[in-house]
Amino acid sequence: MLDHIGITVSDVGRAKAFYDAALAPLGIGIVMQVSAEVTGGQAYIGYGSQGRPYFWVGGGGPDTGRLHVAFSAPDRAGVDAFYKAAMAAGGRDNGPPGLRPHYHPNYYGAFVLDPDGLNVEAVCHAPA
Structure with a gap:
């Protein structure tokens, strides 16, 4: 069974604006955010529902x-x-x-x- 899925985007801010709007009608919103300082690399936004993130959006380069x-x-x-x-x-x-x-x-x-x-x-x- 899948636990979660994540995608790498070129512009996290632009992706956040898109997914905030697109997923809201489905009852899906930001559940968790992990900063670049915490990961030691890129920042990630976890979208989900009922307190559980299952769709992650993050920044990164071609090697990620x-x-x-x-x-x-x-x-x-x-x-x-x-x-x-x-x-x-x-x-x-x-x-x-x-x-x-x-x-x-x-x-x-x-x-x-x-x-x-x-x-x-x-x-x-x-x-x-």
Whole structure:
């Protein structure tokens, strides 16, 4: 099952204005924002509903990938297994398994770049 999806845009401000307006009639709005200072790279805006962000918009250059897809893992061991299998299948590391507390205290994810450079993640939100 998909957990969330993200896109990279050339102008975050312009994209924010567009998605704020376009998604509002669907009951989707900004749930979370993560600054560039927190990520150490780009700023991200998380759109969603009921307190859960599931559509992310962020800035970035050509080396950040244009698409990010995150799959739900049943537990942290599933995240670890995803990372190991993806790396063995030719993926490139984009963030090893571990906690990402800047999202929330139990966010445990792993990131790999697929053969085309797309950012693929497995994530578990459950406590250890």
